[in-house]
Amino acid sequence: MPPIIAVSNVSKTYASGLVALKGVSLDIAPGEIFALLGPNGAGKTTLIGIICGIVNASGGTVTVGGHDNVTEYRAARSLIGLVPQELATDTFETVWATVSFSRGLFGKSPNPAFIEQVLKDLSLYERRHSKIMTLSGGMKRRVMIAKALAHEPQILFLDEPTAGVDVELRRSMWELIRKLRDVGVTIILTTHYIEEAEEMADRIGVINKGEIVLVEEKAELIRKLGQKQLILDLAQPLAALPPELARRNLVLAGDGQQLVYTYDTKGEHTGITALLNELSAAGIRFKDLNTKQSSLEDIFVGLVSGK
Amino acid sequence: MNWRGVYAIYKFEMARMRRTLLQSVVSPVISTVLYFVVFGSAIGGRITDMQGVSYGAFIVPGLIMLTILTNSVANASFGIYFPRFLGTIYEILSAPISGLEIALGCVGAAATKSIILGLIVLATAGLFVPLDIAHPVAMIGFLVLTAITFSLFGFLIGIWADNFEKLQVIPLLVITPLTFLGGAFYSIHVLPPAWQTVTLFNPIVYLISGFRWSFFNVADVSPGVSLAMTAGFLSLCVLAVYWVFRTGYRLKT
Ligand SMILES: Nc1ncnc2c1ncn2[C@@H]1O[C@H](COP(=O)(O)OP(=O)(O)OP(=O)(O)O)[C@@H](O)[C@H]1O
Numbered sequence: 001m002p003p004i005i006a007v008s009n010v011s012k013t014y015a016s017g018l019v020a021l022k023g024v025s026l027d028i029a030p031g032e033i034f035a036l037l038g039p040n041g042a043g044k045t046t047l048i049g050i051i052c053g054i055v056n057a058s059g060g061t062v063t064v065g066g067h068d069n070v071t072e073y074r075a076a077r078s079l080i081g082l083v084p085q086e087l088a089t090d091t092f093e094t095v096w097a098t099v100s101f102s103r104g105l106f107g108k109s110p111n112p113a114f115i116e117q118v119l120k121d122l123s124l125y126e127r128r129h130s131k132i133m134t135l136s137g138g139m140k141r142r143v144m145i146a147k148a149l150a151h152e153p154q155i156l157f158l159d160e161p162t163a164g165v166d167v168e169l170r171r172s173m174w175e176l177i178r179k180l181r182d183v184g185v186t187i188i189l190t191t192h193y194i195e196e197a198e199e200m201a202d203r204i205g206v207i208n209k210g211e212i213v214l215v216e217e218k219a220e221l222i223r224k225l226g227q228k229q230l231i232l233d234l235a236q237p238l239a240a241l242p243p244e245l246a247r248r249n250l251v252l253a254g255d256g257q258q259l260v261y262t263y264d265t266k267g268e269h270t271g272i273t274a275l276l277n278e279l280s281a282a283g284i285r286f287k288d289l290n291t292k293q294s295s296l297e298d299i300f301v302g303l304v305s306g307k
Numbered sequence: 308m309n310w311r312g313v314y315a316i317y318k319f320e321m322a323r324m325r326r327t328l329l330q331s332v333v334s335p336v337i338s339t340v341l342y343f344v345v346f347g348s349a350i351g352g353r354i355t356d357m358q359g360v361s362y363g364a365f366i367v368p369g370l371i372m373l374t375i376l377t378n379s380v381a382n383a384s385f386g387i388y389f390p391r392f393l394g395t396i397y398e399i400l401s402a403p404i405s406g407l408e409i410a411l412g413c414v415g416a417a418a419t420k421s422i423i424l425g426l427i428v429l430a431t432a433g434l435f436v437p438l439d440i441a442h443p444v445a446m447i448g449f450l451v452l453t454a455i456t457f458s459l460f461g462f463l464i465g466i467w468a469d470n471f472e473k474l475q476v477i478p479l480l481v482i483t484p485l486t487f488l489g490g491a492f493y494s495i496h497v498l499p500p501a502w503q504t505v506t507l508f509n510p511i512v513y514l515i516s517g518f519r520w521s522f523f524n525v526a527d528v529s530p531g532v533s534l535a536m537t538a539g540f541l542s543l544c545v546l547a548v549y550w551v552f553r554t555g556y557r558l559k560t
């Protein structure tokens with residue numbers, strides 16, 4: 001299947017001279033949930049801005065549904081709904097008016113039944129006649145989502161949708177995102193919360209200092225880059241690690257009750273056998289052992305700080 | 308053409324203006340009454356007439372123009388500046404709508420409102436002086452053309468401004484003085500010849516002159532020249548708006 005969004009060699013240098021993107025290429029498959037992870041200032045919002053037509057690229061091209069987003073901007077933009085990072089609402093308007101406005105702006109004929117459904121899905125229907133300024137921050141964020149969905153987009157961009165949102169609302173947003181995916185909407189979200197990417201995404205891209213450093217299926221990513229920890233619960237606590245056992249990836253933990261050995265699952269040999277042999281030679285016994293797969297967070301921190 | 312998008316912006320702007328309707332109607336009505344009290348009665352009593360028109364009637368086209376110019380500029384500049392200020396412009400920029408369509412919605416609404424206010428001023432003036440309009444069609448034509456032109460101009464100011472001071476400064480320092488000096492309250496023929504020449508560089512002279520001609524059949528410059536100048540200024544504004552959206556000036560980073 002051809003990608004629904006194809007970003008090719010896109011770069012951005014702001015007027016200040018700051019290079020925000022350095023030749024980014026990225027394909028998004030129709031119907032997937034793609035999470036873009038990256039530290040502050042990595043270029044996530046800039047990249048979204050370029051795809052959606054808010055920021056002018058300095059170089060490269062973007063196609064959306066096969067349409068170039070500059071020369072055929074109408075066709076390209078019609079497909080996209082955008083929920084930006086910053087809360088920006090028409091404070092004096094009512095919820096209903098602002099969501100209907102969004103639909104009209106995208107050239108769609110009025111459809112009160114559809115707007116009603118969107119508002120109900122976002123638990124905003126009760127407040128449809130309220131002025132936006134009377135809503136809470138979380139509600140305002142949902143209003144922005146409703147606005148983005150008002151024209152029935154095939155692609156939804158969510159720039160840090162759950163920043164500053166309570167746990168319950170975050171859950172309900174995840175729910176909503178899944179529901180949208182189920183009806184075929186392609187979703188691109190950025191987040192700082194690794195758990196969010198881990199929970200939601202089909203694929204994960206990591207961006208750092210304006211470069212995509214990695215794009216991978218989530219499961220594959222965890223498998224490929226994952227480090228595992230072997231945790232040995234000792235029969236007798238140790239005061240210190242015997243010098244003959246010392247190695248880079250072995251530490252004494254839990255007040256001398258545990259030995260933690262970190263190893264790479266993709267390595268040729270994990271070194272586990274050697275370690276266990278040395279332990280028995282040194283007369284150290286253990287009563288239990290288990291292994292722990294490292295989380296995406298560990299992978300992410302490793303990528304961004306390491307390279 | 309994304310007509311629904313244009314209409315959405317138009318409707319949105321009209322709704323915003325409706326919220327401030329009272330103050331926007333009251334202030335031109337009060338100032339019209341004040342002008343009549345001050346100029347029409349107090350001073351106007353000493354001035355016999357201008358170009359064969361009683362002074363009270365003579366200032367009516369100028370007063371209407373003053374209202375149209377200031378309101379067009381204020382409404383349109385605010386209409387585009389405010390979304391930029393709030394950040395809600397993101398939605399308009401990401402919508403399948405062209406720059407000229409955005410301008411059409413925003414400028415259309417600003418022009419509609421200032422035309423309504425202009426007609427209210429006309430009606431108010433009608434309470435003070437008898438008004439026979441010599442060329443009603445031309446009068447409406449000039450009214451509409453001027454409202455559109457200066458709404459476009461205001462739209463450009465709203466894009467150029469990056470703070471509220473800049474938003475105010477052009478209307479205050481440029482539009483109002485040029486209107487007063489452009490013969491809103493006198494015929495430029497009463498000026499010394501050198502000043503008459505200088506005044507001809509003031510584009511508002513042509514607007515007021517043409518507009519006054521449509522009322523009383525008297526003009527400082529010929530109505531054809533007035534029409535040409537207005538159309539010329541309109542085209543300049545359209546070109547500037549086109550350029551703004553092509554380059555993303557002040558709208559896109
Ligand atoms: N309008 C602008 N003018 C100049 N520099 C900008 C502008 N917008 C963003 N930048 C810079 O570009 C870089 C990338 O910013 P961007 O907002 O894309 O990062 P981000 O990944 O979205 O960060 P965050 O996670 O904090 O939202 C940053 O260094 C930022 O300071």
Ligand SMILES: [Mg+2]
Nearest residue numbers: 044045046085
């Ligand atoms: Mg960002």
